[in-house]
Amino acid sequence: MSFNPNARISLVGAGPGDPELITLKGLRALQTADAVLYDALASKALLSEAPRESARIFVGKRKGHKTWSQDAINVLLVETARQRGHVVRLKGGDPFVFGRGYEEMEFAQKNGIPAQYIPGISSAVAVPGLAGIPVTHRNLSRSCWIVTATCSDGSLSADLRQAAASDATVVVLMGWSKPPEIIALFAAAGKSALPAAVLQNGSLPESRAVYGRVEDILQKTGRMGIGSPAVLVFGPVAALRENELHRIVQSANF
Numbered sequence: 317m318s319f320n321p322n323a324r325i326s327l328v329g330a331g332p333g334d335p336e337l338i339t340l341k342g343l344r345a346l347q348t349a350d351a352v353l354y355d356a357l358a359s360k361a362l363l364s365e366a367p368r369e370s371a372r373i374f375v376g377k378r379k380g381h382k383t384w385s386q387d388a389i390n391v392l393l394v395e396t397a398r399q400r401g402h403v404v405r406l407k408g409g410d411p412f413v414f415g416r417g418y419e420e421m422e423f424a425q426k427n428g429i430p431a432q433y434i435p436g437i438s439s440a441v442a443v444p445g446l447a448g449i450p451v452t453h454r455n456l457s458r459s460c461w462i463v464t465a466t467c468s469d470g471s472l473s474a475d476l477r478q479a480a481a482s483d484a485t486v487v488v489l490m491g492w493s494k495p496p497e498i499i500a501l502f503a504a505a506g507k508s509a510l511p512a513a514v515l516q517n518g519s520l521p522e523s524r525a526v527y528g529r530v531e532d533i534l535q536k537t538g539r540m541g542i543g544s545p546a547v548l549v550f551g552p553v554a555a556l557r558e559n560e561l562h563r564i565v566q567s568a569n570f
């Protein structure tokens with residue numbers, strides 16, 4: 317089989333969901349793609365930015381679709397670049413924030429395919445921000461932990477226990493399979509009154525947000541029937557969206 321001399325990979329962060337939240341550099345890469353390999357959380361609207369003749373291959377996890385292992389995605393990326401040329405690997409948020417992007421770049425480079433990283437706006441920061449929650453605030457939070465709820469073996473991350481005991485803003489990704497366990501960690505750390513928020517489908521028209529405290533957030537989300545994908549936020553900053561300044565910003569309707 318002939319080797320396409322233009323073989324290369326751009327690992328592009330698509331942002332949190334709103335197609336307008338991709339970077340200009342990411343958009344330009346898409347517009348020169350010979351093939352796009354995309355995930356479930358990358359905006360489908362962005363696919364129309366790729367040239368009409370380029371291949372569009374879904375490699376995410378979704379009911380009714382073949383589930384790709386990470387190894388299979390790595391091989392497909394390299395093979396597609398060899399056959400077609402410029403492959404854009406389009407991932408939700410930022411490819412290096414719980415995105416396995418580094419593994420894909422490493423595999424490409426080991427196989428002689430040049431790969432570049434084009435950052436994206438991570439849901440970890442943008443989804444809280446769009447819900448009126450700044451992840452840091454001069455007077456309220458001097459740091460922010462971005463933690464996954466689930467380790468590769470499916471167990472609850474030990475980092476989460478440390479994060480729950482800290483004064484940092486804690487942003488939990490991939491937490492929707494384990495909300496009671498996560499909330500229990502904060503309660504055990506004496507944080508029952510800590511402001512908390514659960515934010516689903518941030519940046520999209522169907523976004524939903526539930527605000528409360530550690531002690532009542534589960535009850536509130538249960539009533540709303542919130543599901544995945546969702547970001548959980550814990551910390552004093554989660555109460556900010558209730559303040560007057562935020563109401564003014566929201567009503568300005570920018």
Ligand SMILES: C[S@@+](CC[C@H](N)C(=O)[O-])C[C@H]1O[C@@H](n2cnc3c(N)ncnc32)[C@H](O)[C@@H]1O
Nearest residue numbers: 409410413415438439489490517518545546547
């Ligand atoms: C595999 S991680 C990928 C994160 C991504 N690389 C990023 O930087 O946003 C997927 C998790 O990101 C979060 N997520 C991504 N997009 C989201 C959105 N629009 N609204 C809420 N949570 C989102 C959810 O916690 C989801 O389970």
